[in-house]
Amino acid sequence: MNIKVGTRGSKLALIQTNWVIDVLKQRYPEIDFEVKVIKTKGDIIQHISLDKIGDKGLFVKEIEKQLIEGEIDMAVHSMKDMPSYLPDELKFASIPEREDPRDVLILKKEYKSLEDLPKGAKIGTGSKRRKFQLLKYRPDLNVVPIRGNIDTRIRKIEEENLDGIVLAAAGVLRANLKHRISCYLPIEVVIPAPAQGALAIEIRKDDVELEKLIDSIRDENTELQVAAERAFLEGIEGSCHIPIGAYCNIDGESIKLTGLFGDEDGERLIVKSIDGDIYNPRELGLKLSKVILEEYENYGR
Numbered sequence: 001m002n003i004k005v006g007t008r009g010s011k012l013a014l015i016q017t018n019w020v021i022d023v024l025k026q027r028y029p030e031i032d033f034e035v036k037v038i039k040t041k042g043d044i045i046q047h048i049s050l051d052k053i054g055d056k057g058l059f060v061k062e063i064e065k066q067l068i069e070g071e072i073d074m075a076v077h078s079m080k081d082m083p084s085y086l087p088d089e090l091k092f093a094s095i096p097e098r099e100d101p102r103d104v105l106i107l108k109k110e111y112k113s114l115e116d117l118p119k120g121a122k123i124g125t126g127s128k129r130r131k132f133q134l135l136k137y138r139p140d141l142n143v144v145p146i147r148g149n150i151d152t153r154i155r156k157i158e159e160e161n162l163d164g165i166v167l168a169a170a171g172v173l174r175a176n177l178k179h180r181i182s183c184y185l186p187i188e189v190v191i192p193a194p195a196q197g198a199l200a201i202e203i204r205k206d207d208v209e210l211e212k213l214i215d216s217i218r219d220e221n222t223e224l225q226v227a228a229e230r231a232f233l234e235g236i237e238g239s240c241h242i243p244i245g246a247y248c249n250i251d252g253e254s255i256k257l258t259g260l261f262g263d264e265d266g267e268r269l270i271v272k273s274i275d276g277d278i279y280n281p282r283e284l285g286l287k288l289s290k291v292i293l294e295e296y297e298n299y300g301r
């Protein structure tokens with residue numbers, strides 16, 4: 001059997017794709033996998049702030065088209081970049097084990113933590129979720145927009161004379177850049193993006209054979225967390241112009257889901273947690289989105 005795997009061409013996308021192929025190969029050494037790099041709209045318009053072009057589908061549409069047409073058989077993405085709804089013909093296969101969900105700071109050599117940073121320090125991030133949570137903790141910081149893949153952003157610390165940047169631990173660790181991490185931001189301080197650190201493997205709905213194969217690398221806790229966190233995102237119906245975050249903590253049969261939601265300019269920023277059990281993660285996510293949206297509407301009244 002020969003399986004064609006579609007991916008973006010960024011270093012991280014290729015690392016993630018090869019990671020999935022490697023774990024599948026360990027179980028099915030007889031299967032051949034062929035990587036096909038696909039250029040997406042998001043890769044072509046690198047210079048514009050993601051905030052301004054918006055649209056989560058930017059990095060996946062072209063890949064999904066090739067999947068539907070049979071040019072490829074599966075696609076590997078970062079789950080956090082995936083829109084709430086997939087094309088009718090496609091679905092997610094089982095989800096493998098999540099990487100560290102936290103965000104990290106990569107700082108100039110002089111500094112080791114968020115607390116170390118001098119007043120007014122310049123921190124680069126294009127994400128409102130990261131920006132407003134950092135400012136809540138350190139209102140004096142000067143948060144400036146940056147874009148680009150991981151290497152580009154790290155380079156910009158020097159090039160644009162920043163004191164540091166915020167990145168997802170998952171991308172930095174997968175790219176073998178652990179030594180660059182200055183500190184991990186606790187989940188209580190910076191709630192991650194829904195499903196941050198988890199991978200999405202997209203396949204055709206009718207591809208039962210491949211579905212079964214990928215089921216061998218399923219991680220149940222990750223699937224539970226992703227179900228709850230993405231249901232919250234779906235319930236919010238937000239875009240990337242507003243801060244949205246979610247993290248699901250599992251403790252035996254109990255789960256605690258924490259959600260973050262706010263407005264475009266950071267005036268309203270709401271964080272709330274609710275408890276549930278491992279049997280209804282999706283319902284818990286949808287419920288939390290309703291509770292938070294309601295609180296948002298009543299804010300300041």
Ligand SMILES: NCc1[nH]cc(CCC(=O)O)c1CC(=O)O
Nearest residue numbers: 078081167168170171196197198
């Ligand atoms: N927004 C781009 C993106 N999409 C996935 C990752 C890293 C891997 C992940 O979060 O799962 C990143 C980089 C980042 O946010 O630092």
